[in-house]
Amino acid sequence: MKLKTTLFGNVYQFKDVKEVLAKANELRSGDVLAGVAAASSQERVAAKQVVVGNDRSGHPQ
Incomplete structure (x- = not known):
């Protein structure tokens, strides 16, 4: 599984599937307190893109 994507001109690299x-x-207070939540909505979208396996054009890889 590729754990890297480019979105809005930024490259998002995730270290493992657990992080992705x-x-x-979606944002949850427990995830924020544990330090595992996405830092921004853009990072959340990038992680979702990695999970579904789409490239920047929206086509499956």
Whole structure:
């Protein structure tokens, strides 16, 4: 699984599947307190893009 994507001109690299799944979730206070939430809505969208396996054009890889 490719754990890297480019979105809005920024490159998002995730270290493992666990990080991608945590950051792809909608914002939850527990995730924020645990330090596993996405830093921004853009990072959340990038993580979701990695989970579904789409490239920047929206086509499956």
